[in-house]
Amino acid sequence: MDFSNNILETIGNTPLVKLNKIVAEIDALVLAKVETFNPGNSVKDRMAVKMIEDAEADGRLKPGGTIIEGTSGNTGMGLALVAIVKGYKLICVISDKQSKEKMDILRAVGAKVVVCPTDVEPTDPRSYYSVSRRLAEETPNSWYVNQYDNMSNSLAHYEQTGPEIWKQTDGKITHFVVGVGTGGTIxxxxxxxxxxxxxxxxxxxxTYGSVFKKYHETGIFDENEIYSYITEGIGEDILPKNVDFSLIDGFTKVTDKDAAVYTRKIALEEGIFVGNSAGACIKGLLQLKEHFKPEDVVVVLFHDSGSRYVGKMFNDDWMRERGFLEENITKAEDVIKDHIDKELIVVRTEELVSHAIERMRKYKISQIPVVDINGFVGSVDETDLFRSYVADKNVAEKPIKEVMGKPFPIVKLGTPIEEVSKLFSKENDAVLVDLGNGHHHIITKYDIIGAIK
Known part of the structure; x- marks a missing residue:
């Protein structure tokens, strides 16, 4: 009979799959090392086992102990599988930018999940680095994994992943391309x-918001490069010990939008359902295409499964909210189609300024058309009202007609977006769209910015 004694014995020996349509413009053989075939659905299973076994061997982790780690989700999943098989408790500290699916999966396999804010310095006591260390200090019989500086991380890939790739390519590999987070894999x-x-x-x-590329090229750790980003699993605002820059020939940066778009493309064009960092890798690969020759064998590593991003990159609403969805926005009607059913909020000439202010607060809007019995006769926006209030504290009790500005321009549904954009100026912050049947909708600068691709 052919069987494994436990789930950990199924880790590794993941397939190498030729990529076709998505890399058509690359003149080389491109192969993907698809790590989602590991039981925890990510490359992190490999180093989770190695780090725990090494900690057991030197006494850092004792029987019945508690494993504590800061993770973007995948390492936590790998640690959870090992903890279940070996009888340990697990606390995962995760940042709030990680997908809900990752958090739910960790809880499903018995981990306690502690969520920390993303937009804080690594040294901030609220950061997931600091919280992980504090919990390790406070929890009896615990071990803090610290995958960033735990050299068993990279050793796992030196002993397993590297030899697998070498054997699978029969030693013909010429380039290895991979997203960099803790640095263990690369x-x-x-x-x-x-x-x-x-x-x-x-x-x-x-990724943009990370320090790796500039540090590799200049040796400068530039804090000005650090800012919040959406892409998961790659990039850092620290320099992990596992990143050996001397082994890396170069970096390329990929935007959040490109990473998200190409994550979806991999599923649609190759039938491989993988995660956010895989999208970044493919876009990065295309950015590096001039480095590859026809006889080259390029291996790109796909870290994890797309199942952990169904509420994010694979959700149209999430993508649309961030301007990531590749929709063909060419006309006024395209801009408003997702909220065309919303009522147009107006104010009448004889109503008081206080009424307009109340409406802005209630509906969280900044511009309101002004109407009388003849139709649109003016407009008000929060900036004008603020200026009027500074000049006259009693303005709230004055009628709108005394403070209103010019009416917003009106366009047809089929007006090209380029023409709509030209109607915005310092003096004009909105455009009305004629829906027919006496109904109108409003387009703001925010709507136009959201439509920019």
């Missing part, structure tokens, strides 16, 4: 491959 695989053939190029995929 450093472990890179070290093994370069030992076999020093000419193999190792490329890291970074």
């Amino acid at each position: 450093s472990g695989v890179g070290k093994y491959l370069k030992e076999q053939n020093p000419n193999i190029k190792i490329w890291g995929i970074d």
Whole structure:
């Protein structure tokens, strides 16, 4: 009989799959190492086992102990599987930018999940780095994994992932491309491959808001580069010990939008349902296409499963809210189609300024058309009302007609978006769209910005 003694024995030996349509413009053989075939659905299963076994061997982790780790979700899943098999408790500290699916999955496999804010410095006591360390200090018989600086991380990939790729490509690999977060995968695989053939190029995929690319190129840790970003699993605002920059030949940065768009493209064009960092890797690969020749064998690693992003990159509403959905916005009607059924809020000439202010607060809007029995005769916006109030504290009791500005321009549903955009100016912050049958809708600058691709 052919069976595994426990789920941990199924980790590794993941398939190498040729990519076709999505890399059509790359003149080389491109192969994807699809790590979602691991039981925890990510590459992190490999190093989770290695880190725990090494900690057991040197006494850092004792029987019945509690494992504590700051994670973007995937390492936590790998640790959870090992904890279940070996009888440990697990506390995962996760940032609030991670998908709800990741948090739910961790809880499903028995982990206690502590959520921390993303937009804080690493040294802030609320950061998931700081909270992880504090919990380790406060929890009896616990072990803080610290995947960023735990060298068993990269060692796992040196011992497993690197040799697998070398064997699967029959030693013909010329380039390895992978997203960089903790650095374990790129450093472990890179070290093994370069030992076999020093000419193999190792490329890291970074994201905007991360420090890796500039630090690699200049040696400067530039805090000005650090800001919040959406892409999950790659990039850092610290320099983990597992990132061996001497093994990396170069980095390319990928935007949040491109990472999200290409995550969906992989599923649609290759039938491979993988996560956010895979999208970043494919876009990065395309940005590097001039580095590849027809005879090259390029391996790109897909970290995790798309199932962890169904509420994000694979959700149309989430993508649309961030301007990531590749829709063809060409006319006025395209801009308003998702909220065309909303009532147009207006104010009448004889109503008081206080009524307009109350309406702005209630509906959270900044511009309101002014009407009388003949139709649209003016407009008010929050900036004008503020200026009027500064000039005259009694303005709230004055009629709208005394403070209103010019009426907003009116366009047809089929008006090209370029023509609509030209109607905005310092003096005009909105445009009305004629829906027919006496009904109108409003387009603001915010709507136009949201439609920019």
